[in-house]
Amino acid sequence: MKILLTSIIFCLASLGMLQSQQPGNFHVDNGNLAGFFGDGTRDNWEETVIIRAPAPGQIKKVYIYLCGTVAKKDTIWIVGDPTDGPTFPPSLFSRYINSFAGFIIDYSGQQGWHELDVEYLNLKSGGINSIGVQHLIKPNGPYFGVDTKAQSQSNVTSFLADVFRPNPQFYNLRGTIATATPGSYMAGVLIEYGNADPEGKPLPAPNPSLIDVTIEAGLVDNAGNPIKSAIASVADWNNDGRDDIAIAGGHFFKNNGNGTFTNVSSSINVPNSGTIWGDIDNDGYLDFFAVRGWGNDKIYYGNGDGTFTEDTDPTIVMNAPTVSPMWLDYDMDGLLDLFIAYGRKEEGGMETFYPDQLFRNLGNRKFENVTAKAGISSGEPAPYFDCWGASITDFNADGLPDIFVATYRLAPDLLYRNNGDGTFTEVGVTTGARGVATYSPQYFGHGMGSDWGDYDNDGDLDLVVGNLGHPDERALSSNRSLLLENKINENNKFEDVTEKSRLLFFEMNAGAAWLDIDNDGNLDLVHCQYAYYAKDAGKAKNTRFYRNLGADYLYQLEDKTWEWGAYIHGAWSPVRFDYNRDGKMDMLVASSNDYVKLFKNNVAQNSNYINFRIKGKVGSNVNSSGFGSKVIVDMGTKQYYRFLPGSVLNARASQSSNDLHFGLGDAESVFNVVVNFSDGQVLSFDDLQINKTYLIDYDGKVEFISQGGTSSVKENNANQQLTIYPNPVTGNSTIEYNVTYAGNVNLSIYDMSGIEIMSLKNEFTESGTHHVNLNGNDLPNGAYVLRYTTNNVIYSHKFIISD
Template identity: 25%
Template sequence: MQNRPQSNLSNSSASHSSARAVARKAWRRRRGLTCEACRGCVVMLIIASVLGTPGCSRESLPTARSEASEQPVSEAPFQDITLESGLDFEHDNGMSGEFYMCEMVGVGAALFDFDNDGDLDVYIPQGHLLVPSSTSANDSPPDDGRHRLFRNDLAVKQNGSRELRFTDVTAASGIDETGYGMGAVASDFDNDGWCDLYVTNFGVNRHYRNNGDGTFAEVDSPAASDPGLWSTSAAVLDYDGDGWMDLFVCEYVRMTLHNSRKCFTRGGARDYCGPQVYNPEPDRLLRNRGDGTFEDVSAPSRISKTPGPALGVVCCDLNRDGRTDVYVANDGAANHYWVNRPDGQLVNEAILSGCAFSRNGAPEASMGVDAADFDGDGDDDLFMTHLQNEKNTLYVNDGSGLFLDETDLHGLDSPSRAATAFGTLWFDYDNDGLLDLFAANGAVRMNDELFSAGDTYPFGQRNQLFRNVGGGQFVDASAGESFEIAEVSRGAAFGDLDNDGDTDVIVLNNNGRARVLLNVVGDRQSWLGVRVVESPGQFDAIGARVALHREGQPPLWRRVRTDGSFCSSSDPRVLFGLGTGDTAVNVKVVWPDGEHEEWKDVPARQYVELARGTGERSTQVAGRVRSRSQPMASGFTPRRVSSKGTPPRTLSSAIQAR
């Protein structure tokens, strides 16, 4: 959110020259390139820029489908069903007139099945008017406003048609959350089979335990609550491999209601400040104690030594060594790539790995981020969203955790420069087997033209959808009314809301209405939905990798996760698009501890639950893995997975019952 005052513009190129030199030298050394080879690569890139052909990329990409790339997509892929769905939520950022920076940043949402009935419910944080309190000990905002929980009452009629309907159950749930909300993440923190909730705020965060009866109870966990910082995105991961979900919490900047600065547009009008006028905060790593509560291990893991204005985070095994790494999108500063070491420490290797800065060696205003295997080579690549006039950035993984900024080679550079983007995700909206991209857009700098025209909130921009047409190329598929309206979009949560086999989107707008975008094209093609669990009816196996094998075609690799986007938590189920093929497929799961298990001849067009131990096991392992009984660092005691409690119905049985 790099909105800079006139007195504090972007860092000069001179200030980044040493960083560029270090990054390039390290990349060449680790990559094994000679100086002559690097010079040759530069020459090829120059030629490519003139001729319009790919230059020194990692490998030759297959030819894109000509018919798809020559003609723009005109069919509307999503239908806005907000009003008829009953998801009645309008975000209130306060708009105090004091231009508090936090007013411009929220908000996200969490999709999760809190009542275990087989469909996705929605939690949305709320903001409110901010008024400084002279008696506030930690300078946190006063509590007001109320976050909302919506239950999904999906109805499937006899003719097979589906009616998506949400019911506000906030009062009945016992969640009485009134902090100035930013985001939320859902996971089964106590391993009892019921999904719990963690909420990030401008102020004190909150942790709610699911009681299993439709209600929640706040957990007294000082480490999880934090000392009243400004938290943004959060993600779950099992960083120490003990079978309990830990938390990585993004902390932004040290801005309070009492130290808020004044910034202005070029025309002299009052505007929101950017992060560079405040001190960045270090992120926090919270380790699960084995009972659903947390201890702060930011210091022993070493992440507290490197602060940054963090807005987005993804957790996955980027270097394929069998341990979950963490990638953090920082706003106007070098991004962080925390490599998970066997001793429990996380080491920032972003500069050495080529994913700290843009191709030009400069930091970008990174907001949202996601990781997935878009090019089908078996490793996760990174995509992140940026400020208007900067490009969104695609870092392509070489398989060992080294990255190249190949945004322009894949057609994602120019189309993204006209907007400021936040929420994003790799997902296959048309179920053709190729991962596409969504960008939730909304300005952070005041649009003087809109302001002069009388717009009381002149920050609106249109969202974008980029379709993967094969050959590593993307085209703008932003068709229909859903992409014509200009709003101030921030978070975006992704999941199959109506269980019809395609991915829907909930877009969260700052100081505006939450939008329900129903996918109306994905279920025309074949698909397979997979829920991967440690045992029947138990928690999702976050961090597991899933491969779908089709005869005569390369495997499709996905991972079990809820992270990505911005301040949001998405559907943990893995959804594979199969195109026109309806034949049975084989599914392989690589569990977080490296064990392989396979299920053969799985029919398409259904959701299945794959529990550990119910498939055919393999002795093959992935990367350098450890057993769950192996400790990671001195002072860290491993724990066994709890076997207490199971929900009354599994996902599969709930869907079949409908």
């Protein structure tokens, strides 16, 4: 957006050189009043001053100096700074999504300081974040006072905007004509710094605890330079328990297990603009989709030795701009199916959009295009949408993978519910997942990324959507980034909690990722900010690192970027993984304007964790990548949930780790761990240690994963302990179960939603092999889970009732 932003000389109403005592402890002005814009030519213009204290803290009071000779009321607004510069002031058009509070001032006609008490807002600002103070100039004032200090283009704080006049140089948009004032508006704050000396003065920023280790880790090109790219993925492509790194542009790095990576790009030798990973054919080796678009997409199958063979079914190759492919097993056959979100083409001032596609994996590396018959086409009618931030979810916790697509160009976002019969229904409208209402009912957001996580620890997946949104007139018809709390089990809706969560509004918000940075049991958030210019070519557009404050603070998000020292400009894609296997989730953040940075996590020094990688069964209907799995960690007094419904995408073709990581805070043990597989198989463990990463496979085998690799722990084989035959059950069947140690045995039948529908046995049982008869006529046709519990261990077995 090209905006007129030049310092010009205004005719100020001269008041002489008046010295003014400055209240508070931080000011943008020098205390010397030069005048005000009171000549009557700027009525209904907007005056804005941006205040950025040198360090973060709580703003207790805001001070503004008002001038003018006529007594009247005025409304002063405290707002955010969405351009993160400041590079341009927010406008009144964005106040409905960007205001902290409005104050009515009863101006007496005597110039002077006015105090706004904002302590009740618990407003945090400073460091790299700013607040704005603004109002509209009314006829005869009052007016903001201007000081005698000349503003520089590198540090503009004060703006005068002709906010209602359409800008003929920028699409006739209102709110885009602004100039920097000759001096700064007289404004300040009383701030209680979070990190201060005994006199209350701010201390310097602490040493970074999210440490940029990109260079020392070896994430550089052949010339030794860090890599510029907006897209990156992580995946354990050689099955050694450690995630490797793939960066768009054909860069591949093998994890060495010692905190460093080896550049293996030349040996893999696959050009791409993004890679998405999964065991497509369920042979135990990771494969990947290489994004190239326009008829050039490829699929590469893993050979098991770190090499790959290209074998692309022409069915999945479309003459379209591929943006975000994703792997999921929507029909639960163990073979990974493919969903692709496509973008747009611009030519001759015209835009062409391309429909998203769903391909069913038929086996033998062949696919069928099922976009129409699976119901995807019904959700995205012509002329289609421009799609960027797609992700896989299980939003209704029915064990079936659903599909979410964050759309661009103000279209409604799409949520496809998996019906379990090979079809999907678009439910974005009925659930509210499409976005929130704007002043233009048909317009929503510019989706740039999305992620799902249980941020409020209530057992279901909540949604964060990264939306690019402007602070001018376009704000009236565009969603900011959204945090939508999952209320599906209550009223079949998502609730917009963006404002309540304190998620900040920035114009260039992009990809997002949930992860527990400080291992306190609450999912924190990393939210990128894109840019159209390189680092140091303008104001930094910093990715934000938010800490989730937990239940005591209603799960509010607090920006900790300054405290944690993690700075990256103009990034699009955040990717989470534990690259050094120390139990602290690290971040790979991809920027084409700065460079791809690896942030080593030293935040969570004194907190505990438990981490899991789930493995299905090769050749079965449970894919070896573990897609469709869920892990529940029971702490005795509360439970934590993590889901792996499919490829974990956080932004455009950028994939996070398959790890299911749990921060535990100061807890010294876990009571029980339950692993749910996609076919209903359930494993339970009551003897797993904290501060370990476990690999758990479908048959109950448990291994430790460390920086050095994997080592066996034990096996918990459900198939040897519990079976039912014949299966499917057509009449009478026999349930056989083995009791290793005498004790109480519970044998029950559950439906696929997890509801117990029949108890078969609940009594003390001696060790040995036992049998129970089941009459299939007692149950309707369908799929069920037989669950056997003994000595705090749960075994389960899926069975079918059919005529």
